Amino acid sequence: MGASSWKTTLAPTEMNLLPKDGGATYIAGFFDLDHCAALFTSLQSTIDWKEDQLLMFGKLITTKRKVAWVGDAGCSYTYSGVKKFPQAWTADLLHIKHKLESFTHSTFNSCLLNLYHDGNEGMGWHSDDEKELDPFTPIASISLGGTRKFAFKHKFDKTSVSLFLEDGSMLLMQPPTQEFWQHSLTKTKRAVAPRINLTFRAIRQDDD
Ligand SMILES: O=C(O)CCC(=O)C(=O)O
Numbered sequence: 001m002g003a004s005s006w007k008t009t010l011a012p013t014e015m016n017l018l019p020k021d022g023g024a025t026y027i028a029g030f031f032d033l034d035h036c037a038a039l040f041t042s043l044q045s046t047i048d049w050k051e052d053q054l055l056m057f058g059k060l061i062t063t064k065r066k067v068a069w070v071g072d073a074g075c076s077y078t079y080s081g082v083k084k085f086p087q088a089w090t091a092d093l094l095h096i097k098h099k100l101e102s103f104t105h106s107t108f109n110s111c112l113l114n115l116y117h118d119g120n121e122g123m124g125w126h127s128d129d130e131k132e133l134d135p136f137t138p139i140a141s142i143s144l145g146g147t148r149k150f151a152f153k154h155k156f157d158k159t160s161v162s163l164f165l166e167d168g169s170m171l172l173m174q175p176p177t178q179e180f181w182q183h184s185l186t187k188t189k190r191a192v193a194p195r196i197n198l199t200f201r202a203i204r205q206d207d208d
């Protein structure tokens with residue numbers, strides 16, 4: 001394929017990272033670095049961050065990682081056995097949401113925010129496939145702050161794919177990725193800067 005034909009499809013860095021059963025596209029520099037630093041600071045103070053609570057083996061576990069669930073009124077979300085009610089959108093999040101919506105031609109009504117203080121905090125293998133989520137809308141993931149390793153593992157043949165999510169990047173997970181792949185954010189002993197991740201999602205409100 002000649003370089004001139006790339007422009008009609010995706011840039012080489014924006015190709016599907018998954019070999020089958022879904023699609024994941026990584027876009028470095030979706031936000032420029034000055035904007036990222038400002039967004040990080042602003043999100044730290046405008047969002048009501050809470051430690052996450054997960055039901056594991058019948059016990060309620062509190063994580064060090066902080067989370068927040070933001071969305072349209074009525075977009076409640078249950079994951080790991082705990083029901084979350086949404087905080088209202090902030091100006092920053094609406095700005096990002098609109099940029100993502102015009103880029104992806106999809107509509108998002110909610111966003112899960114995670115704040116990882118250091119490399120001891122990560123997220124284990126899971127799929128974003130809860131019944132409230134519209135399985136036909138992609139999930140758009142924005143990374144701000146320290147670079148972290150993110151991995152996919154196929155549910156059936158265990159094929160794995162990993163990449164580093166950099167400050168200001170966007171990872172777009174297309175249907176039916178959540179049906180066939182799990183993903184995780186790997187913990188690391190490396191010194192890494194704090195990181196905020198935003199995943200924009202579509203909740204099926206009529207199921208609530
Ligand atoms: O922090 C990340 O990049 C992943 C977060 C994630 O998978 C989730 O919030 O469901």
Ligand SMILES: [Mn+2]
Pocket residue numbers: 126127128183
């Ligand atoms: Mn996830």
